[in-house]
Amino acid sequence: MGTEDGIQLLPAINDDHGGVIVKLTETMDSDVFRGALRASMSQWKNEGKRGVWIKLPIGLAHLVEIAVKEGFWYHHAEPNYLMLVYWIPESICTIPANATHRVGVGAIVLTENRELLVVQEKSGKLRGTGIWKIPTGVVDEGEDICVAAVREVKEETGIDAEFLEVVAFRQTHKAFFEKSDLFFLCFLHPLSFNIQKQELEIEAAQWMPIEEFAAQPFNLNSNVARHITDLCFAKLDKNYVGFTPVSLPSSDDRPSYLYMNARDLCSSTPTTIN
Amino acid sequence: MGTEDGIQLLPAINDDHGGVIVKLTETMDSDVFRGALRASMSQWKNEGKRGVWIKLPIGLAHLVEIAVKEGFWYHHAEPNYLMLVYWIPESICTIPANATHRVGVGAIVLTENRELLVVQEKSGKLRGTGIWKIPTGVVDEGEDICVAAVREVKEETGIDAEFLEVVAFRQTHKAFFEKSDLFFLCFLHPLSFNIQKQELEIEAAQWMPIEEFAAQPFNLNSNVARHITDLCFAKLDKNYVGFTPVSLPSSDDRPSYLYMNARDLCSSTPTTIN
Numbered sequence: 001m002g003t004e005d006g007i008q009l010l011p012a013i014n015d016d017h018g019g020v021i022v023k024l025t026e027t028m029d030s031d032v033f034r035g036a037l038r039a040s041m042s043q044w045k046n047e048g049k050r051g052v053w054i055k056l057p058i059g060l061a062h063l064v065e066i067a068v069k070e071g072f073w074y075h076h077a078e079p080n081y082l083m084l085v086y087w088i089p090e091s092i093c094t095i096p097a098n099a100t101h102r103v104g105v106g107a108i109v110l111t112e113n114r115e116l117l118v119v120q121e122k123s124g125k126l127r128g129t130g131i132w133k134i135p136t137g138v139v140d141e142g143e144d145i146c147v148a149a150v151r152e153v154k155e156e157t158g159i160d161a162e163f164l165e166v167v168a169f170r171q172t173h174k175a176f177f178e179k180s181d182l183f184f185l186c187f188l189h190p191l192s193f194n195i196q197k198q199e200l201e202i203e204a205a206q207w208m209p210i211e212e213f214a215a216q217p218f219n220l221n222s223n224v225a226r227h228i229t230d231l232c233f234a235k236l237d238k239n240y241v242g243f244t245p246v247s248l249p250s251s252d253d254r255p256s257y258l259y260m261n262a263r264d265l266c267s268s269t270p271t272t273i274n
Numbered sequence: 275m276g277t278e279d280g281i282q283l284l285p286a287i288n289d290d291h292g293g294v295i296v297k298l299t300e301t302m303d304s305d306v307f308r309g310a311l312r313a314s315m316s317q318w319k320n321e322g323k324r325g326v327w328i329k330l331p332i333g334l335a336h337l338v339e340i341a342v343k344e345g346f347w348y349h350h351a352e353p354n355y356l357m358l359v360y361w362i363p364e365s366i367c368t369i370p371a372n373a374t375h376r377v378g379v380g381a382i383v384l385t386e387n388r389e390l391l392v393v394q395e396k397s398g399k400l401r402g403t404g405i406w407k408i409p410t411g412v413v414d415e416g417e418d419i420c421v422a423a424v425r426e427v428k429e430e431t432g433i434d435a436e437f438l439e440v441v442a443f444r445q446t447h448k449a450f451f452e453k454s455d456l457f458f459l460c461f462l463h464p465l466s467f468n469i470q471k472q473e474l475e476i477e478a479a480q481w482m483p484i485e486e487f488a489a490q491p492f493n494l495n496s497n498v499a500r501h502i503t504d505l506c507f508a509k510l511d512k513n514y515v516g517f518t519p520v521s522l523p524s525s526d527d528r529p530s531y532l533y534m535n536a537r538d539l540c541s542s543t544p545t546t547i548n
Contacts, residue, residue, distance in 0.1 A: 061342040064356075068335040076451070077351035078372060082338075083451070092474070094397065098352065099373040099453045100415050123368065141374050142447045142454060168517065168534035172524070173416045177350070177357070179373045180416060182456065200366070223522050227532055230539060240538040243442065243517070248497050250446070258501055260442035261535070264514040265504060 007039040008032065010054075017094070019051030020044060024060055033063050037070055045088055051095050052086040102175060103139040104183045105149045108228065109161050109190050114236060115207040117190065119156055122203045131218045132208060134228065136183075144257060146245050149186040157205045158196030161188040166259050167231050167242035170224065185228065187235060187242060210236065281313040282306065284328075291368070293325030294318055298334055308340050315344070319362055325369055326360040376449060377413040378457045379423045382502065383435050383464050388510060389481040391464065393430055396477045405492045406482055408502065410457075418531060420519050423460040431479045432470030435462040440533050441505050441516035444498065459502065461509060461516060484510070 010033075012020040022040075044052060054067055058080050072084040076098045087093040109117035118132035126133060137152035139145060146163040153161045168185045175181035197205040213219065214229040234240035244262045247255035284307075286294040296314075318326060328341055332354050346358040350372045361367040383391035392406035400407060411426035413419060420437040427435045442459045449455035471479040487493065488503040508514035518536045521529035 058342055058347060061339040064338045065335040068332055073332060073353045074351035074356055075353070076453075077348035077356060078452070079347045079349070082348055082351060082356065096450050097376060097412055097415075099376050100413065101375045101377050101456070102371060102373050103375050103454075103456070138371055139374065141371075141452055144447075145445055168532055170522070170530060170532045171419055172530040173418075173528075176370050178352075178415060179350075180377075182375070182377070224532065227520075227534070231534070234539045238538060241535060246501075248444070254447075256444060256446040258442055258444045258498065260501070260505070261515060264512060265508050 008036045009043065010036050010040040012040065012044075015051070015053070017051060018049060019053065020049055021053040021055065023055045024063070025057065027060060028063065030062055030066055034066050034070070037067065041070070041086075041088075050087065050089050051093075052088060054084045056082050056084065058082070101171075101180045101182050103145065103148075104136060104181060105139060105145060105152060106134050106136040106183060106185045106228070107149045107153045107161070107188050108134055108167065108185060108232060108235075109153055109159065109188045110210065110232060110235065111190055111193070111207065114210045116210050116213050116232060117153065117157060117159060117195075117205070118208045118213060119197070119205045120203040122201055126218075127203075129218070131216060132206075132213060133225070144245075145184050145186070145259075146257065149184075149188060153188060156198050156202050158192075158194070158198075160191040162191055163245070164189055165242035165244045167235065167240065168227065185231065187231075282310045283317065284310050284314040286314065286318075289325070289327070291325060292323060293327065294323050295327040295329065297329045298337070299331065301334065302337065304336055304340055307337050308344070311341065311344055315360075315362075324361065324363050325367075326362060328358045328360075330356050330358065332356070375445075375454045375456050377419065377422075378410060378455060379413060379419060379426060380408050380410040380457060380459045380502070381423045381427045381435070381462050382408055382441065382459060382506060382509075383427055383433065383462045384484065384506060384510065385464055385467070385481065388484045390484050390487050390506060391427065391431060391433060391469075391479070392482045392487060393471070393479045394477040396475055400492075401477075403492070405490060406480075406487060407499070418519075419458050419460070419533075420531065423458075423462060427462060430472050430476050432466075432468070432472075434465040436465055437519070438463055439516035439518045441509065441514065442501065459505065461505075 010022045012022045015021050056063055064082060067084045072086045075083045075085040085095055087095055119135055120132060121127060135152050135156045139148040150161055150163050153159050164187045166184050167187045170183045173180045195205050210232050219225040219229055241261055241263045243259035245257035245259050248258055250256050284296045286296045289295050330337055341358045346360045349357045349359040359369055361369055393409055394406060395401060409426050409430045413422040424435055424437050427433050438461045440458050441461045444457045447454045469479050484506050493499040493503055515535055515537045517533035519531035519533050522532055524530050
């Protein structure tokens, strides 16, 4: 690519919002990059472009300073790249905000004999305390909550389980640096019972009578753990209902999920809220 | 700070996980930074430190390349800084994952006269279509979902409202770049009725009979909008219950919230799940 006066332009594709995305993959000399960036910016301004994104692989870290000096700022980063952005128009910047939340799941796997699947972890703040907890984990990038809960149970304990519903969720702030955390408590139905614990992270795993789990001193003191116990009993002994996933059609053949109280939605006994 | 042979060390504080955090605030020459980083790394290795974090303000972008050449990689970035990280031990890296989700809210504000608070936006993909939608917005960094819903309604329409519950949530992937999106549909009780629309983002705002909202062709075709309509009718005419926030004590005097089906949890009519 080049202009009439021979200066190289940066390879760019248009985005859906009137802007352009530059994805550099091959190494580039600093001076060449500076010249190409200036020429490209000039062209994009003439073309009325809005947001300009530059995705720099970590191997091109020497170009970060140059983009910043040309007025770009950071948008987000992953281990192997940094995304920089610039807003050309004088109108209000509509660059979308960065991701703000990490998402975790906790899996409540209860048998019909009132036994709860519990583990002791090899690391973390409960390490070495002898406290039994439910399997928990972080939702991977691009992973559905209902998939993550099943995966964590399988990974930590070898148990196959079917996802039923989200029974509660917690939002906390400043979980790490300035980021927040959303933790989804999920209810699962066990499909197998022979525990094969993971060696790396799990010290021990077992099926524990729910009353015994509830009686752990930790659960009596810890607010969240006590709520988990309450939810187990509400699920076993009352008619507690959470949010079940309903698949929504999506453009890329992969459904996304809307989680809601399907029982009440389908209820055939109308009442009024007043 | 310095070592015995006079080489400057980087200013660092210990974190809670056996690692150190370097926060540079003043400008530093590239060569001085390289020397100080190498001397500091050597000392931290001797001390058995684990994760090393370097927070570089965007004004120090010239130091990014040096940290990367010393083996650091990117963890996350915000507009004005880049966080780099390095894992010293030979054991498995337990550096926490980056934030993966953006969080949004949609506010269902229904009057007892079966009127829904709706807006037309000046931008976005519904711009100029004449379609009425519920107020929506992105949850700010550190903001509670229940606070964000009230704020968005106030900002867009001037209406004061009380947060009641989350009635559903949707998880979608690749909402922007590789990041995912969690969208919480919230039910609010209006405390005022005189609409004062925001000029910047909102083309029009009004109270609309829910049957009229439901009859918009867009709602008949759009899966999510149709679910919103279903939820409105379930709330008005049935006994639909969502998740209400229960405050949890936290260490910094600011409560976090656990959202759950409080009605079923407090139910006094036990049943069994079988």
